[in-house]
Amino acid sequence: MPSLKTKYMRLNLRNPIIVASSGLTNSVDKIKACEDAGAGAVIIKSMFEEVLAREDYGLYESAPYHPEAHDYLNAEIQLQYGPNDYCDLIAGTKKKVDIPVIASINCISAKWWAEFAVKVENAGADALELNVFSVPTDPKKNSAELEKMYFDILETVK
Numbered sequence: 001m002p003s004l005k006t007k008y009m010r011l012n013l014r015n016p017i018i019v020a021s022s023g024l025t026n027s028v029d030k031i032k033a034c035e036d037a038g039a040g041a042v043i044i045k046s047m048f049e050e051v052l053a054r055e056d057y058g059l060y061e062s063a064p065y066h067p068e069a070h071d072y073l074n075a076e077i078q079l080q081y082g083p084n085d086y087c088d089l090i091a092g093t094k095k096k097v098d099i100p101v102i103a104s105i106n107c108i109s110a111k112w113w114a115e116f117a118v119k120v121e122n123a124g125a126d127a128l129e130l131n132v133f134s135v136p137t138d139p140k141k142n143s144a145e146l147e148k149m150y151f152d153i154l155e156t157v158k
Contacts, residue, residue: 006040009127011100013040021046021104021129028092035097043129044093046104047086047116083116087123094124104129109149110156117157130157 004015019025019034019042026045034042086103093101103125107113120128132153136146 004040008041011041011126013100015040017041018043018102021131026089028089028096031093031101032096035099039099041100041102041126042093042097043102043104044086044090044125046106046129046131047083049105049107049109049111049113051082083119087119090120090123090125100126102127102129104131105157106131106133107153108132108134110153113153114156128157130154 006013006016008016008018015038017038017040019031019039021043022045024030024034025042031042031044090101090103101124103120103123105113105116105120105128107130117128130153132150134146134149
């Protein structure tokens with residue numbers, strides 16, 4: 001059988017199959033099962049900016065986010081992990097698997113990410129996925145300002 005080894009983001013993968021951020025990647029056991037099934041790498045379930053905002057603001061209602069974020073966070077994310085638990089998941093996973101473990105940040109600003117990116121790196125993540133998205137609802141912002149926001153986030157995390 002031919003070799004499927006490849007490189008992705010300077011990571012050596014045994015094959016190009018990468019399990020995306022999902023319910024399949026939110027626990028050490030599930031990630032180990034992905035490796036056993038042949039995955040070349042995994043992306044840990046995303047840490048959302050709203051989780052860090054919750055810790056910073058104390059209450060969702062105080063945070064500058066859409067009200068539906070409150071329900072989503074209470075229903076799914078809060079039941080899984082906070083920032084420290086996320087880093088523990090990375091560290092625990094790195095002890096159990098031999099494939100690259102990629103952390104994932106879902107963000108809309110640069111505010112909390114510099115410090116958290118360092119924690120993720122220290123926990124052992126092989127790489128960091130930035131899932132940046134902001135709904136352009138402010139008609140006063142032009143496309144250059146929106147683009148700058150993306151670059152600001154990248155520079156902060158770097």
